[in-house]
Amino acid sequence: MDDLYKELCEKATELMDIGSAAAVLGWDQQVNMPPGGAEARGRQIGTLAKIAHETLINPRIGVLLEKLAPFEAEKGYGSKEASIIRLARREYDKAVKVPPEFTGRMSVAQSECFDIWLKARPANDFAMVRPSLENVFGLCAEYSDFFPGYEHPMDPLIDNNDYGMKASDIRSIFGELRKQLVPMVDAIDSQEPADDTFLRKNFDADKQIVFGKSVVEKYGYDFNRGRQDIAPHPFTISFSVGDVRITTRVRPNFLGSALFGTLHEAGHAMYEQGSATELDGTPVRGGTSIGVHESQSRLWENIVGRSRPFWQHYYPGLQGDFPEQLGAVPLDKFYRGINKVQKSLIRVEADEVTYNLHVMLRFDFECDLLTGKLKTSELPDAWNDRMEADIGLRPSTDSDGVMQDIHWYNSIVGYFQGYTLGNIMSAQFYDAAVMTHPEIPEQIGQGEFATLHAWLKENIYRHGRKYTASELLERATGSSLEIGPYMKYLKTKYGELYVL
Numbered sequence: 001m002d003d004l005y006k007e008l009c010e011k012a013t014e015l016m017d018i019g020s021a022a023a024v025l026g027w028d029q030q031v032n033m034p035p036g037g038a039e040a041r042g043r044q045i046g047t048l049a050k051i052a053h054e055t056l057i058n059p060r061i062g063v064l065l066e067k068l069a070p071f072e073a074e075k076g077y078g079s080k081e082a083s084i085i086r087l088a089r090r091e092y093d094k095a096v097k098v099p100p101e102f103t104g105r106m107s108v109a110q111s112e113c114f115d116i117w118l119k120a121r122p123a124n125d126f127a128m129v130r131p132s133l134e135n136v137f138g139l140c141a142e143y144s145d146f147f148p149g150y151e152h153p154m155d156p157l158i159d160n161n162d163y164g165m166k167a168s169d170i171r172s173i174f175g176e177l178r179k180q181l182v183p184m185v186d187a188i189d190s191q192e193p194a195d196d197t198f199l200r201k202n203f204d205a206d207k208q209i210v211f212g213k214s215v216v217e218k219y220g221y222d223f224n225r226g227r228q229d230i231a232p233h234p235f236t237i238s239f240s241v242g243d244v245r246i247t248t249r250v251r252p253n254f255l256g257s258a259l260f261g262t263l264h265e266a267g268h269a270m271y272e273q274g275s276a277t278e279l280d281g282t283p284v285r286g287g288t289s290i291g292v293h294e295s296q297s298r299l300w301e302n303i304v305g306r307s308r309p310f311w312q313h314y315y316p317g318l319q320g321d322f323p324e325q326l327g328a329v330p331l332d333k334f335y336r337g338i339n340k341v342q343k344s345l346i347r348v349e350a351d352e353v354t355y356n357l358h359v360m361l362r363f364d365f366e367c368d369l370l371t372g373k374l375k376t377s378e379l380p381d382a383w384n385d386r387m388e389a390d391i392g393l394r395p396s397t398d399s400d401g402v403m404q405d406i407h408w409y410n411s412i413v414g415y416f417q418g419y420t421l422g423n424i425m426s427a428q429f430y431d432a433a434v435m436t437h438p439e440i441p442e443q444i445g446q447g448e449f450a451t452l453h454a455w456l457k458e459n460i461y462r463h464g465r466k467y468t469a470s471e472l473l474e475r476a477t478g479s480s481l482e483i484g485p486y487m488k489y490l491k492t493k494y495g496e497l498y499v500l
């Protein structure tokens with residue numbers, strides 16, 4: 001049995017290595033590569049993806065998984081061995097159901113749609129990209145049909161990102177959240193907006209980077225096992241426990257972009273760096289779901305990084321770095337400014353309170369596009385109507401409406417829900433950490449994060465993908481997914497800033 005297990009591990013590591021090699025190429029593509037490299041790089045990444053797929057669907061893996069079932073049962077669910085076998089099986093079972101011919105068509109459709117979107121968005125020409133988008137949604141529906149027995153065609157797509165969740169689960173959580181959020185947004189919107197003009201002065205880019213780095217280093221992001229680079233779209237990418245990188249975008253005329261972007265990506269990165277070393281090179285390393293990943297980035301970005309105690313500690317230093325811009329802005333005004341709530345058109349620029357409404361709209365539309373209830377030709381109007389109804393603003397262009405996010409145009413469907421699940425879970429995890437260590441908020445006020453980081457590492461990071469999101473929540477917080485702690489967090493924080 002040990003030999004079979006060893007053989008499976010070797011194959012799994014090979015697969016992880018191919019994936020990491022492709023990830024290095026992808027990192028380079030976004031950070032260093034000259035534009036002339038684009039075509040060949042696309043092909044190189046495609047070749048590795050093909051090799052990975054062939055390696056994964058090797059029938060020998062199926063044989064090993066079957067023979068190892070008794071060994072898996074004997075080792076027990078939480079063991080490293082059983083977890084590796086279970087995760088390998090999950091990926092193998094999925095991969096063998098999807099014919100390579102389909103994967104090829106999907107990848108062509110994906111790059112075609114993405115390329116057209118790159119031109120259609122700046123030209124505000126949805127009609128240009130509509131046929132490709134329709135093709136993408138058609139293929140996504142076809143993908144779901146490889147997994148018969150689903151309740152909703154979104155379910156198999158959601159499963160790839162937030163394993164174990166179904167569209168119906170998400171609908172019921174979102175419905176409940178929406179009922180509480182909408183009145184809150186309306187109440188805030190009827191009041192005097194916060195002033196955040198001081199964030200939009202000119203801020204030296206290098207100084208912004210240095211400040212962000214100093215914070216995330218203190219958070220616990222390990223630069224010996226990571227690095228930070230500049231990229232047009234911020235992201236985190238990991239090749240192993242020993243190499244987890246972040247990127248940041250700096251805007252000289254907006255302080256919030258690099259600062260909060262860095263805190264966010266560092267949250268993702270610390271999760272990846274925190275996988276137990278024994279999980280490196282196995283399918284168990286990394287984050288267990290998009291929702292849990294986002295819970296970690298948002299916890300460090302928002303719950304910690306936009307809190308008053310945090311800025312009581314850090315603001316004098318920031319003022320010292322930017323005396324002309326911030327010297328005359330008192331802490332209280334700064335705190336209100338970075339937590340300004342305002343109805344806006346663009347999801348990635350939305351504040352904590354309105355953000356989830358942007359997610360719900362996308363989730364509902366992708367569900368309806370998959371079933372055919374909504375046609376791509378009806379999408380722009382449907383989008384604008386819903387924005388008007390939910391956010392009170394009607395986009396004047398499709399570029400700022402239905403074409404603003406890369407996801408669908410890059411064949412990523414069934415992903416958006418993870419952002420809101422992350423917001424909800426971030427409050428549950430943080431509450432549980434503070435319950436065990438009530439000194440955490442005070443420590444944040446002193447710029448000390450070791451206790452919080454250690455709790456997250458112990459209860460979340462080190463497990464990698466061993467437990468599903470709901471198992472992890474249950475283990476770490478003692479409860480299942482619930483919106484109570486998140487709503488309490490929002491009501492407490494924004495109740496102090498606005499009359500609610």
Ligand code: ZN
Binds near residue numbers: 294297
């Ligand atoms: Zn994120």
